[in-house]
Amino acid sequence: MKIKALQNFLQAKKTDFALLYNVGMDVNPNFYYFTQYSGVGCLVIPKNNDPFLIVPEMEFERAKKGTIKNVKKLEKKRFFDSVYENIKGKKEVIGIDTSAFTLAAYKNFRKTFKKCKTLDISQKCRELRIEKTKKESKYLKKSCDYASKILKSCLNNFKDFKKESDVASFLRNETFKQGLELSFPPIIASGKNGSMPHYEPKNVRLNQGLCVLDFGVKYKGYCSDVTRTVGINKISKQEKEKYHKLLQIQESSINKIENGSVCGNIYQSVVDSLGKDAMYFTHGLGHGIGAEIHELPNLTLNSKDKIKNNVFFTIEPGIYYPRRFGIRIEDSIVFDKKPVILTKVTKELIVL
Amino acid sequence: MKIKALQNFLQAKKTDFALLYNVGMDVNPNFYYFTQYSGVGCLVIPKNNDPFLIVPEMEFERAKKGTIKNVKKLEKKRFFDSVYENIKGKKEVIGIDTSAFTLAAYKNFRKTFKKCKTLDISQKCRELRIEKTKKESKYLKKSCDYASKILKSCLNNFKDFKKESDVASFLRNETFKQGLELSFPPIIASGKNGSMPHYEPKNVRLNQGLCVLDFGVKYKGYCSDVTRTVGINKISKQEKEKYHKLLQIQESSINKIENGSVCGNIYQSVVDSLGKDAMYFTHGLGHGIGAEIHELPNLTLNSKDKIKNNVFFTIEPGIYYPRRFGIRIEDSIVFDKKPVILTKVTKELIVL
Secondary structure: OOOHHHHHHHHHHOEEEEEEOOOOOOHHHHHHHHHOOOOOEEEEEEEOOOOEEEHHEEEEEEEEOOOOOOOOEEOOOOHHHHHHHOOOOOEEEEEEOOOOOOOHHHHHHHOOOOEEEEOOOOOHHHHHEEOHHHHHHHHHHHHHHHHHHHHHHHHHOHHOOOOHHHHHHHHHHHHOOOEEEOOOOOOOEEEEHHOOOOOOOOOOOOOOOOEEEEEEEOOOOOOEEEEEEEEEEOOHHHHHHHHHHHHHHHHHHHHOOOOOHHHHHHHHHHHHHHHHHHHHHHOOEEEEEOOOOOOOEEEOOOOOEEEEOEEEEEEEEEEEOOEEEEEOOOEEEEEEEEEEEEOOOOOOOOOO | OOHHHHHHHHHHHHOOEEEEEOOOOOOOOOHHHOOOOOOOOEEEEOOOOOEEEOOOOOHHHHHOOOOOOOOEEEEOOOOHHHHHHHOOOOOOOEEEEEOOOOOOHHHHHHOOOOOOOOEHHHHHHHHHHOOOOOHHHHHHHHHHHHHHHHHHHHHHHHOOOOOOHHHHHHHHHHHHOOOOEOOOEEEEEEEEHHHHHOOOOOOEEOOOOEEEEEEEEEEOOEEOEEEEEEEEOOOOOOHHHHHHHHHHHHHHHOOOOOOOOOOOHHHHOOOOOOOHHHHOOOOOOEOOOOOOOEEEEEOOOOOEOOOOOEEEEEEEEEEEEOOEEEEEEEEEEEEEOOEEEEOOOOOOEEOO
């Protein structure tokens, strides 16, 4: 995917090849984006030749199922020695992903590549990922469909849940039943817990009042993200008013988005609309979605990122009153001549 | 946990403080070990004073629930600026975890800390984690009990499963029902899929023959790990023979472990026992378990790590015949004067 675009960049920057690696359990998203393989390995993208992947022997069969067809077995003791031996051309300037390259790995890298220069390609990789290909768009839309369906069915079954963890279990189970993964552990934050945007659901009774449900799935590695805030048993007049204020802001900020809209401006307009409540808006307004749950564009203060066709992102304003309650309303959106909401779950304030 | 031990190390190394950070979804295990908080933040451990944590405002309430009671809100735009302002004493030598510090973060770090020297504390942090405290031992034993119970119940229900993904769903659901997390996505690899040690279960029918089930849970953040290989429908004479050979090797290699045993020697003795099959033993023999699913000690070729009291680790020899079948038998073990197996699931060859 877009390997050619990266190669054009390497050529323009007089960089001989790009080197990305992946270790352990936590997948480096730039590595995954190019390889569609999530195991341990080193990816080499020469500026003119076909890319190849070097993996430990035990990962060889699995790696070949990814998009990089030239897979080699690690034959040296160290990855970077194997990379060195397999590079045919010059090794003078090497593109590396500094956002995933640790200092420890860099020290090892320097033992082998003593004299080369390096170019940071992390930002370029992230930028390549902003505008989605047809295949990625298909995966993301499907991912949003699944997330919506599962969240709807969760709301329909809400009467069965007694604890925050019951709601989370339901969302997880439905996700895995469909053969999907989670984008992130579901957030179920009831009552005052809702004031912590990244609260982890507990084995505790659902509190009366507002409850924030933040959920998303991965379909073929592509992430959806949706949040709804619902009432449990009974909500106060203030909670109701704040909910409707926030909903109106969320909808109007989506409707105003045009081709070329600057993300920092979208953020600022939400801050302006919130008025005094802006001080309780302690979370970003949104983020790109794709192979990673948080990727470019950034919908934060001062962000220069722009919305264009085939960009997938979230709009999720929230108000978090410490130790009282929280509200967040979030949709996943694709810009396709206009903003199109992909997470089709009601935003009417429902009290369950 | 063991903050005092790290402070002693800092004093001995004339290092003013240690700085660890955590970003995004993937938790830095050394950071988690000291904080028991998995969100975004910077941890500072001065050599003589109390440690403190700096977190974004929206994480403040959640962070205070961890073990570091002195939590500050991020007030500058950049983390390292906030750290700089909050350090009372000298800032001449700073301990950093190079295994989790990216080149990109280091560049930012250097914008603030222009003149300091750095000391790599990653190995020291990992070493501190080898011998478990009483609390950690309790969590790990409980984690192994849960994993065993869930795996047993999976085997008892095996007749209900048609696909590899059905088995994986069962293990996941039972895990979440108990309010636990997974140590890693379960591996269910039937027939020839078993020859890939890190195979991901698919939405495909369970193949006849041997099936590798590798599973573990996290209890309060602490990881268990257990693998069993079972027969489905019918297995060949060769599969049966190889299974019993491997089982005998697994058991005798555990029984030989003594206080002070060198991990590389334990590995070598397994290679020797495997004879000609050693060429199909393409995976490590085992690893420590704790806040991370793979931590010290390493049970690999040439490892100098030693087994001691209160060390938790796995023994998991495997034979992987490419495109034919695989066998792996794994237990989680604690050394407590002698090796004690914690994953109590039958190792008799059962055909389901």
